[in-house]
Amino acid sequence: MSQTLPGTIPASLFDACADSIADAARELSALGWTPATSSNFSMRVDADHAAITVSGRHKGRLGRHDIMLIDLRGHAVGSDARPSAETALHTQIYRRWPDMGAVLHTHSRTQSVASRLFAGKGLIRLQGWELQKAITGYDTHESVLEIPVFPNTQHMPELVARVEAWLDTGKPLHAYLIDGHGIYTWGRDMAETQRHLEALEFLLGCELDLIKLRAS
Numbered sequence: 659m660s661q662t663l664p665g666t667i668p669a670s671l672f673d674a675c676a677d678s679i680a681d682a683a684r685e686l687s688a689l690g691w692t693p694a695t696s697s698n699f700s701m702r703v704d705a706d707h708a709a710i711t712v713s714g715r716h717k718g719r720l721g722r723h724d725i726m727l728i729d730l731r732g733h734a735v736g737s738d739a740r741p742s743a744e745t746a747l748h749t750q751i752y753r754r755w756p757d758m759g760a761v762l763h764t765h766s767r768t769q770s771v772a773s774r775l776f777a778g779k780g781l782i783r784l785q786g787w788e789l790q791k792a793i794t795g796y797d798t799h800e801s802v803l804e805i806p807v808f809p810n811t812q813h814m815p816e817l818v819a820r821v822e823a824w825l826d827t828g829k830p831l832h833a834y835l836i837d838g839h840g841i842y843t844w845g846r847d848m849a850e851t852q853r854h855l856e857a858l859e860f861l862l863g864c865e866l867d868l869i870k871l872r873a874s
């Protein structure tokens with residue numbers, strides 16, 4: 659895949675984003691959170707563009723050619739590669755929050771099982787865990803962190819609308835699960851987004867352990 663950049667985007671900027679995505683993806687893949695080409699990752703490049711993974715690539719082996727430029731309507735810019743099938747979920751975040759700089763979507767076993775288990779309730783309510791403080795804006799274990807679980811669909815506009823509907827209620831949103839699918843989370847930069855993802859994976863795992871232990 660060859661990537662041509664608009665004159666306003668220096669190659670060094672795009673390459674830095676691509677390298678950062680590939681590094682994060684390698685780490686997440688090594689943890690087993692991106693099985694079988696699943697998952698997708700992006701970073702904001704400027705006010706109107708993001709770098710995102712090309713659809714269908716193995717996320718543990720990404721190179722610069724597996725990451726492409728899109729505009730915030732989700733259209734490829736300067737390449738004929740196909741962006742992630744879930745691009746609309748990334749651009750939604752960048753359009754809604756100009757200060758958000760990275761979006762990570764993974765399919766870990768813990769995320770997948772938790773999404774199925776809590777789909778009936780429509781959300782997971784986290785409270786009492788010290789690690790909630792890893793989410794920006796949370797400064798005590800006593801706060802409530804709600805992670806909605808949206809029904810899965812192959813029709814991205816439907817998922818985009820569900821996210822909008824949640825936000826329209828005025829409730830905070832730092833991440834969401836998709837039933838039987840995985841998690842989406844975001845942050846102002848890649849480091850913050852990775853911290854959110856690691857914390858959420860840990861917290862979901864703790865909730866699943868509690869359910870198992872209470873049942874035994």
Ligand SMILES: CSC[C@@H](O)[C@@H](O)C(=O)COP(=O)(O)O
Pocket residue numbers: 694695696697698711712713714715741742743744763
């Ligand atoms: C390989 S199944 C997973 C996909 O359907 C999808 O959910 C996913 O996460 C990766 O899609 P992609 O188009 O590669 O970004």
Ligand SMILES: [Zn+2]
Pocket residue numbers: 696697698744763765839840
């Ligand atoms: Zn997915």
